[in-house]
Amino acid sequence: MRRLIIRSVVSGLVAGTAIAALLSSGTVATARPTATSELKTVPFQVSGELPIYPKALWKNGSQGTNVRKVEARLVQLKLLEKRYLDNEFGTMTRSAVKKFQNSKGIPQLGYVDQNTWDKLVSVTHEPTQAELYPPAPVVNGKKLDARCATGVVLCIDKSTRKLRYVVDGVVRMQLDVRFGAVKTATREGSFTVGWKSRNHVSKLYDSPMPYAMFFSGGQAVHYSSDFAARGYNGASHGCVNVRDLGKIKILFDQINVGDKVIVYRS
Numbered sequence: 001m002r003r004l005i006i007r008s009v010v011s012g013l014v015a016g017t018a019i020a021a022l023l024s025s026g027t028v029a030t031a032r033p034t035a036t037s038e039l040k041t042v043p044f045q046v047s048g049e050l051p052i053y054p055k056a057l058w059k060n061g062s063q064g065t066n067v068r069k070v071e072a073r074l075v076q077l078k079l080l081e082k083r084y085l086d087n088e089f090g091t092m093t094r095s096a097v098k099k100f101q102n103s104k105g106i107p108q109l110g111y112v113d114q115n116t117w118d119k120l121v122s123v124t125h126e127p128t129q130a131e132l133y134p135p136a137p138v139v140n141g142k143k144l145d146a147r148c149a150t151g152v153v154l155c156i157d158k159s160t161r162k163l164r165y166v167v168d169g170v171v172r173m174q175l176d177v178r179f180g181a182v183k184t185a186t187r188e189g190s191f192t193v194g195w196k197s198r199n200h201v202s203k204l205y206d207s208p209m210p211y212a213m214f215f216s217g218g219q220a221v222h223y224s225s226d227f228a229a230r231g232y233n234g235a236s237h238g239c240v241n242v243r244d245l246g247k248i249k250i251l252f253d254q255i256n257v258g259d260k261v262i263v264y265r266s
Contacts, residue, residue, distance in 0.1 A: 067093070083260065152259040192259065223241075
């Protein structure tokens with residue numbers, strides 16, 4: 001019995017030494033299952049090859065005259081409104097490209113690859129200069145700002161003190177307007193209507209601003225009873241005042257959030 005115990009201890013020491021040697025040499029010893037029934041497999045299914053996307057010629061964020069040419073062709077197909085004809089590949093251009101791709105039964109990538117461009121070229125004509133750069137509207141023999149040539153625009157001329165409601169180059173309405181005083185000047189530049197408020201009241205000045213169409217911070221196009229009463233003897237706090245209540249009521253319903261507002265000097 002004593003010999004049996006000694007033999008077991010020696011065997012254990014030998015086995016331990018062997019395992020230690022394997023570990024020191026970088027070899028991992030693993031236990032082998034006694035039966036195949038003890039093996040457990042993890043289900044794994046390959047669903048296909050990874051997709052390879054074609055190279056984008058123009059995509060969201062791209063800029064330049066080539067983007068304008070893509071947009072002009074999409075306008076020809078009535079997939080893109082003229083108001084979005086510019087040098088920037090944005091959300092609306094991306095949507096128009098996807099519509100075109102869907103109509104041709106090709107993957108709706110949302111950007112223009114070589115295949116999409118080839119198909120677009122095949123069903124459209126080379127854009128003319130007028131299609132690429134629509135001429136500015138002319139009023140009384142004088143051109144408005146070129147930015148007022150496309151889309152729906154509140155085209156506001158500080159020099160003539162006129163607001164023109166322009167749709168795709170056609171003047172639909174003209175209104176007298178006044179602007180801010182020197183210390184509260186109406187900002188000039190290209191904007192969009194951010195939000196509208198039919199019965200707005202200024203929290204800063206506690207004055208009514210009905211039919212307000214905000215385009216730059218707190219500056220808005222709105223009706224002014226003071227302008228209607230005193231004309232150009234007064235000034236706004238930066239807003240574009242309108243004195244014709246009947247016209248601005250109609251205009252308010254025609255303008256949507258996102259429409260362009262161009263404030264400039266002729």
